[in-house]
Amino acid sequence: MDMKNTRCWRIGVAAWVIIAGAGVALFSGAEAADLRVGLVLERSGKDDKSFNASAYQGLKRAEKELGLTTKTVEAPDNSAYESLQRAFAEKKFDLIIAVGFHQLEAVKNNAARFPNQKFLLIDEDAKAPNVRSVMFEEHEGSYLVGALAALHTKSGKVGFIGGMDVPLIRRFEMGFAAGVKKINPKAEVTANYLGVTGDAWNNPPKAKELALDQYNRGIEVIFVAAGNSGLGVFDAAAEKNKLAIGVDSNQDWIKPGYILTSMMKRVDEAVFDSIRMFKEGKFETGLVRYGVKSKGVDYSVDEHNAKLVAESDKKQLEALRAQIISGQIKVPDYYLVQKKK
Amino acid sequence: MKSTWYASFRSFLRAVAGAALGLSLGLLICKLVGESPLKVLHVLYQSSFGSGYDFGMTLFYTAPLILTGLAVAIPLKGGLFNIGAEGQLTVGALAAAWAGVIGASIQSPVIAVVFATSSAFLAGGLWGLLPGFLKARQGSHEVITTIMLNFIAAGVTAYFTLYSIKDPVSAQAETIPLPEAFHLKPFAAFNGAPMGGLIFFLILLAVGIHYALWKSSWGYSLKALGENETAAETYGISRGRSWMSSMFLAGGVAGLVGLVEVLGNSHRFKIGFSADYGFVGIAVALVARGNILGVLPSAFLFGILQKGSASLDLETDKITRDLSYLIQGLIILGVSAEDLWGWIWQLVRRKK
Secondary structure, three states, X not given: OHHHHHHHHHHHHHHHHHHHHHHHXXXXXXXXXXXXXXXXXXXXXXXXXXXXXXXXXXXXXXXXXXXXXXXXXXXXXXXXXXXXXXXXXXXXXOEEEEXXXXXXXXXXXXXXXXXXXXXXXXXXXXXXXOEEXXXXXXXXXXXXXXXXXXXXXXXXXXXXXXXXXXXXXXXXXXXXXXXXXXXXXXXXXXXXXXXXXXXXXXXXHHHHHHHHHHHHOOOOEEEEEOHXXXXXXXXXXXXXXXXXXXXXXXXXXXXXXXXXXXEEEOHHHHHHHHHHHHHOOOOOOEEEEEOOOOOOEEEOOOOOOOOOOOHHHHHHHHHHHHHHHHOOOXXXXXXXXXXXX | OOOHHHHHHHHHHHHHHHXXXXXXXXXXXXXXXXXXXXXXXXXXXXXXXXXXXXXXXXXXXXXXXXXHHHHHXXXXXOOXXXXXXXXXXXXXXXXXXXXXXXXXXXOOHHHHHHHHHHHHHHHHHHHHHHHHHHHHXXXXXXXXXXXHHHHHHHHHHHHHHHHOOEOOOOOOOEEOOOOHHHOOOEOHHHOOOOOEOHHHHHHHXXXXXXXXXXXXXXXXXXXXXXXXXXXXXXXXXXXXXXXXXXXXXXXXXXXXXXXXXXXHHHOOOEOOOOOOHHHHHHHXXXXXXXXXXXXXXXXXHHHHHHHHHHHHHHHOOOOOHHHHHHHHHHHHHHHHOHHHHHHHHHHHHHHO
């Protein structure tokens, strides 16, 4: 026993001498580069096939076309945003991009702490002089795909499946339902939510069950806004030979022929545009809204769904887009409705 | 028989040796993917001790883990495995935020903090008492009931967050912000990291629970029950009372995570704020081998690793967040595989 103890002693002491020594002995050198952009992603990370993936693609495109040095980090938890942004600021990155509404508080704090540092925040408004905040008019894009959904149903039954029951997703639902009713006032919109925890974004099996249930009740098209869980709805659509509508990125390629369209939030465009402006010295802070006008939110048409979306459909949608832009159509916005309550 | 203090110290050294061996394995893997092990060590060191802010953030990650580690370690003394710290801390945190809504007119910070603390403790405690009660009365297995109550806690707290005390101004799923009197002040030396004198309170709490377990008849009963249920009952120890009280205390302690997060950090309850503190707490308690005071260094180790995982992603080219989880896992494995190291040493000695 004693023999073992002394050995353990020695190992313990030796190990910590090595660790401490290495810690003291090493210092990293700073690298030189022209424009440096740091990207802080949410927990779901760059492989979420949707929101964060889109931001990452925008950054990669900017890296290739504009020639800059980039670094991407994925937060391990919701408390890490502030320290990650701060680390970028302390390393004197030129622009720090924070993706997702969870990062609002962190951006606010860091923007005040580093008043000369420029930030780009996606999906929330930081209301700070050194932050460019980009928000998407999800209800407008959802309105357009809602209209398209109504054009593709005979029974007038359409469905909505949301991820986590949060105001942002309610906003999708409200715009979608309004778009459906515009084309077919008698239509019936059934909405289901996957849950109230973060797991709701990552539960394709449950999403598939909900979708099968909706299709069995005679629903012909389902709009899904549920992150990764959407994949389950696409599976169900293929199984039942019905239609689904994707979200955030262009998801038409995932199950060609069964995905009517995708309600794209062009996070990639917002990221790319902002970096390009920064490079050209035209970076403007403050709130920027990406709606159907700038095609920051849009329905997708590509080779995977070209057979589904007819020319006459497109004409109708473009007419609706024009009416939204001119103000003739007021798409109900859940955020505003909620504030009035 | 040597003193228990010496035994704990020896066990601590073994844990340190295990962590070092696990870390070396992790560094070997870093080397294999092409990242310099020295750089990795340097990043981990800088990320936890590099500045006042970094150290403060490390303590911020450590604090909830001390609480959840205790919440697992306390019932473990009586032979119960509490998987429910996640649910207990969620309920406790919501209660702390709700206390701020109810007590919005409270001006005195002392009354406000005491009110929020007792709400959090009571809510978490009752959430823990429920599986304790079911175990004592019906013999329902606590692993099943506590896991299930985690889901119920997530649902219930989300409901109240969204429909009872939701912040009407915010587009996010979060409650009404707490009034100023409820805010815990962080240390200025931490330069913005949300951690202050609370950490000393948590250390005192651990020491207090340690003494309660070793010096009180309550602690004696609980430990006797954990060692041998039948023998303890024969000697007149009430199983039900011990189990229920230990689960109440555990739940209450987990509920105090609400102090760290709600009073100390975001000043409101946000759905999904926990970085799986309740589940990491299980690992914290197991690495501490159920030792109450051992939870403190163990939680600190996990705090360093949680803080470091983001820093490794940021500071190195090859090590992503997932690879740093792997390094974490190896360190945990190194510490927990105590018997394996003993066995290897015996082999080495035999050869000599």
